[in-house]
Amino acid sequence: GESVGLHLPTLSVQEGDNSIINCAYSNSASDYFIWYKQESGKGPQFIIDIRSNMDKRQGQRVTVLLNKTVKHLSLQIAATQPGDSAVYFCAGIQGAQKLVFGQGTRLTINP
Amino acid sequence: NAGVTQTPKFQVLKTGQSMTLQCAQDMNHEYMSWYRQDPGMGLRLIHYSVGAGITDQGEVPNGYNVSRSTTEDFPLRLLSAAPSQTSVYFCASRSGQGDQIAFFGQGTRLTVV
Numbered sequence: 380g381e382s383v384g385l386h387l388p389t390l391s392v393q394e395g396d397n398s399i400i401n402c403a404y405s406n407s408a409s410d411y412f413i414w415y416k417q418e419s420g421k422g423p424q425f426i427i428d429i430r431s432n433m434d435k436r437q438g439q440r441v442t443v444l445l446n447k448t449v450k451h452l453s454l455q456i457a458a459t460q461p462g463d464s465a466v467y468f469c470a471g472i473q474g475a476q477k478l479v480f481g482q483g484t485r486l487t488i489n490p
Numbered sequence: 491n492a493g494v495t496q497t498p499k500f501q502v503l504k505t506g507q508s509m510t511l512q513c514a515q516d517m518n519h520e521y522m523s524w525y526r527q528d529p530g531m532g533l534r535l536i537h538y539s540v541g542a543g544i545t546d547q548g549e550v551p552n553g554y555n556v557s558r559s560t561t562e563d564f565p566l567r568l569l570s571a572a573p574s575q576t577s578v579y580f581c582a583s584r585s586g587q588g589d590q591i592a593f594f595g596q597g598t599r600l601t602v603v
Contacts, residue, residue, distance in 0.1 A: 388530070411590050413590070413591065413592070420597075421596060421597070422494075422580050422582075422594030422595055422596050422597050423533070423580070423592075423594045424594070425591045425592070425593070428589065428590070428591060468532060468533065470592075472590050477523075477535055477538060477548065478523065478535070478582075478584075478590065478592055479535065479549075480525070480532045480533040480534075480535075481532055482530065482531065482532035483532050
């Protein structure tokens with residue numbers, strides 16, 4: 380099966396700085412990963428995804444990096460804003476079946 | 491387009507009571523799942539379904555039942571509620587083809603006393 384976990388439960392950054400949230404996974408056969416953002420009192424929302432045949436994918440202010448050698452992925456948020464405060468989850472999937480989530484990192488933005 | 495709709499938003503049960511959490515999606519998604527979210531535990535998969543009439547267990551299925559009689563609906567039943575089932579429950583759906591992006595409902599906060 381798959382298990383994913385984040386390295387740090389909390390992360391504090393200054394407004395305007397870049398944020399990097401890390402995640403490790405266990406199953407080398409996992410072929411798809413997704414990052415979700417969860418604001419207080421809401422369900423998780425999709426941010427960005429990446430397939431295992433890619434090393435990097437960019438969105439608006441966000442970049443996901445995948446290192447299959449060490450089974451690690453990261454989410455980079457450029458120029459962090461107060462609205463980026465949330466809990467961020469990585470999730471992994473294998474064979475289009477179960478989607479398994481990590482424990483989440485709470486990102487706090489300091490003014 | 492409503493997406494994924496969960497009801498109720500809040501519920502308080504007494505130990506031993508039963509209830510059903512409702513989940514409906516209007517995106518014609520094949521895959522639907524139920525997760526529970528506890529502090530510091532992330533989202534844990536309870537049950538999932540890859541299509542009408544097909545269900546399977548996730549990581550923490552004990553104490554919960556599901557059925558999938560239609561593509562749109564995926565109810566979660568608590569047969570005899572226990573305090574350990576106090577949690578926030580999320581339903582999610584995804585197409586099962588192409589991208590695997592899951593869309594989540596707003597959650598049901600359940601307290602068992």
